[in-house]
Amino acid sequence: MATDPHQQKAATMGFALRPDAWGVGYGRETVRLALDLAFTNLGLHRVWAARAPRNEASAKTLLAAGMVEEGRIRGHVFVREAWRDSITYGILKDEWAARNGPGRNVSQAACAIGLTRDVLTVTAPLTVQRHRRIIDVHLLLIRDNRVLLSLRQGGYASGQWQVPSGHLEADEPTDHGTVREGWEEIGVRVDPDHLELAHVMDHRAPGEDPRFGIFYRAHSWEGEPYNAEPDKCGGISWFPFSDIPDRTVPYHAAALQHIAAGRISSKFGWKPRP
Template identity: 95%
Template structure:
């Protein structure tokens, strides 16, 4: 008797993003050094082991921009299935905070060149491409999208 084949399940890195929107303007941070240096992005990071996505988003908000967010004050805004050339596919989750404590500031000056508020309808160039795509979908009211995938034949 032959043993059944075991299939290795695919695993992906999960990126979590904190949307702060005030007066129809979204807070973006300017990446400095490393990946996408010189490009704007939504404050974000990677999910850690044994961490729910809303808690990871809250943690990243504190680490990057010094704001406290109650996970109960987050709303799922968008999910994006994305991949960059030469990189493994990733899954991005964008949560919008309905309220937060503290005024955002650059809590990681070694990784961030500054913070600024931009109209949601006028995202600056250059912005990390999948962030720009997700923000366009969010502005249009779409909850999910894909970025960087070849069309299916």
């Protein structure tokens, strides 16, 4: 939860859970604890949150905690080379008080599953803007010493091959982001515990901000890969490490060379310092 510098006595909140913790009730109780902290201890007037349009599980969690769907922010976040809308939810202090009654200690009574409010983190706006990097996550599927690549179609690097990949989303660990990208792009399900970190690349393209590229190798997966995003992908194919196509996104091609050589980290696109 972070105080919102653009609204008086308001904050925005978010949450994320490991897949093995889904369906237990941790999300609902985490949101309720955060709201209790916001209204009881911090004296806030309003708390709001946003979710991806396809994230129905978060919708149920926010509604169960008493938040109200307020609307849609069009083109709110830039995810995987495209702008994505967000569905927003909000709750006011008097609405929270009406639901929970006077004197009710939500931080103790609402948490039969064992959560306590000391697990929550509240942040305030910083006076110094810290540098942040975009993180790209990449899923390596290797079969018979061949690696699966997808052909980009439209937008950045159209017509070039790449390792299935995308941007890490907020409040998402890199392994879970990699698993999500694998499902969305090539339709395979991967257990995060079956991922192995293969390479980390500190890279930048001319005129763009630097990024971190995280490459995970899946030791097993469920389902046969297919082109799950035909509007963004021109096809998929398996290539030997010794015969990566010339028309491959340059930093992907460089990373594959490092991975084949057993190197765990590298830099790409940085000019030598004078």
